[in-house]
Amino acid sequence: MLGMPVTSFGWSVNLIVYLIEEFNIKSIAAAQITNIVNGCLSMLPVVAAILANSFFGNTPVISVSALISLLGIVLLTLISFFDNLRPRPCETGSILCNSPSKLQFGILCAALALVTTGSAGTRVTLASAGANQYEKRKDQGSFFNWYVLTVNIGAIISATAIVYTQDNVSWKLGFGLCAAANLISAIVFISGKRFYKHEKPMGSPFTSLLCVLVASMVKRKAVISSKEEDYHNRGIGKEAKPSVSMPSKSFRFLNRAALKTEGDKKPDVDSIKNIWSLCSVQEVEDCKSVLQLLPLSLAIIFVTTPIVTQSSFMVLQALVTDRGLGPHFKVPAASVQVISIISSCIFIIMNNWIVYPLYHKLTHKPLTPLQKVGIGHVFIVVSMAVSAVVEAKRLRTVENEDHMSVLWLFLPLVVVGIGEAFQSPANTDFFYGEFPESLRNTATSLISLVFGISFYLSTALIDLIQRTTKWLPDDINHGRVDNVYWVLVIVGVLNFGYFLACSWLYRYRNLQGDNEQDPKDIIT
Missing domain, CATH: 1.20.1250.20 (MFS general substrate transporter like domains)
Incomplete structure (x- = not known):
């Protein structure tokens, strides 16, 4: 797990300096570009989380993301190797510097897009995959502390050894070390797949949330009841989590989504027609x-x-x-x-x-x-x-x-x-x-x-x-x-x-x- 943050921070923590020194971009503009890249790096994990939750599970998403990240960091390394992929350096003492060409900037953006997508795919799914190995809330809380600590250790290695290598030896070696860390991490993670506790994809959770909102709007004129038998409870079985029998008083307008009315058919767990008009109390509470x-x-x-x-x-x-x-x-x-x-x-x-x-x-x-x-x-x-x-x-x-x-x-x-x-x-x-x-x-x-x-x-x-x-x-x-x-x-x-x-x-x-x-x- 340590290699993933080493890779992620190894290219991102020094990106602002890389843009200024290697691509001749002005300081404030470089800061804004770095913020945009880091924003994508932070927002894309939501997409990875949805894919893991709904369709594939954590392990496949982490594995594919690690390989995408590897492609991106290899491309960044190649940019550092070949001079024609970067603008000419500024002359000493001169304020006139060549800006990157459209092709050079396009290749840089492609590399950053790949490494950002890959790094984002592992950033939070690793945390969830680790927490899923524990059942007690206390153990999960302890895991998150150690997970954050491990990520920080990886960041420390990147911000010291990797950054020092980039600034004082060469960018190609600095990015090359990130690529090596990425490759080793991917191999280690994929090799240990059989030992992990795998969570089954549960389908898109956002469908359930949307159904509650739609059903409550459809029944907006219905009178909210205080009787338990007037509300629908679905999914009570061996694999279902304990269901709440009565909706809470908060956001009461949503309670109508679980309210059984004359227009509703007999509740059926597998009925596609019913989910947009009748939801379970548990779905409403979620x-x-x-x-x-x-x-x-x-x-x-x-x-x-x-x-x-x-x-x-x-x-x-x-x-x-x-x-x-x-x-x-x-x-x-x-x-x-x-x-x-x-x-x-x-x-x-x-x-x-x-x-x-x-x-x-x-x-x-x-x-x-x-x-x-x-x-x-x-x-x-x-x-x-x-x-x-x-x-x-x-x-x-x-x-x-x-x-x-x-x-x-x-x-x-x-x-x-x-x-x-x-x-x-x-x-x-x-x-x-x-x-x-x-x-x-x-x-x-x-x-x-x-x-x-x-x-x-x-x-x-x-x-x-x-x-x-x-x-x-x-x-x-x-x-x-x-x-x-x-x-x-x-x-x-x-x-x-x-x-x-x-x-x-x-x-x-x-x-x-x-x-x-x-x-x-x-x-x-």
Whole structure:
């Protein structure tokens, strides 16, 4: 499993530098292109999750995705080998650089499309495949912590060894190492297929959700009953999960989808004609659970947007700082991101072994997933404020014709890493546990989807700021990136208030049995 994140991060973490140095693309434009690519990398896992849930299962999707990723990274390696696939390098001291031709840019886009599609196909299906090996919610939560830790270790290897190789040896060797890691991972995963616990595809879960919405609209004039016998329960059998006999009071208008009326035929599990007019109570409740999670998903979007914006700016800031550590070593600009990853890994371990057990011992109850996410939100807002202060200091050193040490950038990255250690595993655990069983893969991909939306929001925010202010010129030494960070602080504070309100109102579906806790989550 480690080889997959090594490959994924090995080409993506240094992409902004690659575009600037090898394809002569200006810094802010390179940041926007990188955000778009990372947005696709984060949103496509939803497609992979739907394919795994509905038609093929996790193992085939992971296997095919690994091979597609291998094709993409091999093509990136070939681009690095052949000079005619890249524009001519800029002449030393010249501001006039050749832009890539349409053919060169097209081949680059094809390589990025392949490697993005392949990496996206394994990103969350691996998490679901691993969690499916366990039955208890507690064991699944522990697995997600270790899964995130493993992914972060892969990212650390990429952001240090791979990035250093790309910057100081050659891009062809750096991409070649990614290709080797991809190939080894694919072979190891496919070789172990017979040992895995395979989940059978359950058909498209979205059909059921759509049926509930359609049936409730068709019966919108029907009077909602309070009697259990007036509601339809389908799929009670050996392989069916326990069915709810009465619909809940939330989203009451959806209860009509399970209400038996005179126009309905005798319920038949296999009847195609009935599913668009009569659904089971369990299907109605599953639809409600998805709707109840949407407000919290929106809160996560607005807390991850500052994170992805910061990650792009930190690389640009690192490029104009003093990156020398000693007489013979220079920190690669993209490698500064490893600080947040290392910080996240350290605190994931500390949380599992010290913080969470200590809290449980003192309060006699565990932290809920949403409480962990809320703690993470606070650290992320603090990180944006620290980033603003550090950038203001850097601009003062530029005025004095000096270069600030890159070490100053480490402080906000450490803080954001702590926030990620709290919120990232908890978000995955929360959505995996609260989504209906038929949407478990989609649940784990939802976090990735949120990041994808955040990358696009970040791109839109950068474009808006460029159009309305002078804060983001091509040379950030003449800009005010610190003001951008303060805008992100304001957004983060407002979003945290919204998150607290959503968390207070939310009631867990599946937490009570495993953690012996009131299903109502209390953040404060």
